[in-house]
Amino acid sequence: MSNNAPPTDGGPSSRPMRVFESHYSGLDTWSSPFNYRLLRAGHIAASADYRIERERAPGHEFIFCLDGAGHVRIGGAIHRVEPGQLAWIPVQRPHAHFADPVTPWEILWLRMDGANLNRLETALAVEADPIFAFTDAAPIQELMRDALRQISTHSMQAAAATERIAATLLEKLTESRRSHLLDPVEASHRGLARLVREVRSHYTEAWTVDRFAETCRVSKSHLFRLFKYGFGQTPHNWLRGYRLSQAKRLLVETDETVGAIALAVGYDDPLHFSRDFRKNVGVSPRQFRALER
Structure with a gap:
């Protein structure tokens, strides 16, 4: 990732990157008694040249777009992410995510791990379609902010709260994908x-x-x-x-x-x-x- 000095026009594409919050879990994830583990979480307003590209990382990353736009690359395909949408990136495989150069995104993001995430990823066809849209995105945004609040405390109570956050988030994603996959004309017809x-x-x-x-x-x-x-x-x-x-x-x-x-x-x-x-x-x-x- 690189960040150049901003031009003088002051437009969205010229803003420097701002990191509002960035947290790693302070708990020993291997000894956690819970099903889901929150590994990292953050809130950033990206610069135009913001880009993350990796071969692999632990867990699954969830990126919620607050403003602007961005893109994710999974399996060779690039997908655009708009405000109010969430991208699910299975980061154990080669992937990338980057800001739109004209309207760089502001995002809430978290990285999570859990035994059933790989199975749910397959069931929801995430690799083929990693972008989730919602009729009402406000609950998703609040879940992401709650994850930020919890991970910053490094407490066992926060680890327990992750179970609730993860379960609710996955329920919302499943609900969104169900309407996308089971209710279209093809399926109902x-x-x-x-x-x-x-x-x-x-x-x-x-x-x-x-x-x-x-x-x-x-x-x-x-x-x-x-x-x-x-x-x-x-x-x-x-x-x-x-x-x-x-x-x-x-x-x-x-x-x-x-x-x-x-x-x-x-x-x-x-x-x-x-x-x-x-x-x-x-x-x-x-x-x-x-x-x-």
Whole structure:
């Protein structure tokens, strides 16, 4: 990154870079008991020549544009970032971000790490489309400012607050991407919403890939793409998750046997149900019932 002396015209492109805040975490991130770790956070007004280019760095970077504009480069593609938008950069891979030379951006940014961020990045197709837009960007801005306040204290309470900030931010990003991926004309016209309603109404029945595709009225390859980007998993994995969620409810709300519940949620073999349940929930159906009642 370089910063030249500003020209005398005083326009936006001539301003020097201003660093309002820049913080590293003062906690031992490796011993943190929490799922998400806030590694860095800052607030800057960039100069026209502001540019960061790296091969890799830890975690994931989130840049919220307050004013002006900027660009991010991921996987060879360059994406423009406007005010009120957020860029998600998976910085473990080669990347760059830089200010628009005419209207350099002012940004809030944070770098975060967590076990599930890579999976969510894939589910939300971040590499192909790293820019998130919002109907109301004010809550996103407040979350970013909250992260700045928390990281500057270097306290365990701040580390705990990061869980809330991360969870809320990721919920907002998922909500934004869901409307972008599942509600466009293509998805609604080809029946994804209809498919989900049909599966929920008939989840105990046998569902083959052919039946999924026919109900959705798309090709098999398009079906898998829609589920990958919309739900982060295959149609059958999504169906299994829905069946197990219904099984949890029945285990807690009824006295039916495990075998009867297995049949009620679409499993022909109670042993297969029990294996699936333990693998996905972490305990057996009987243990789950004892814990939740």
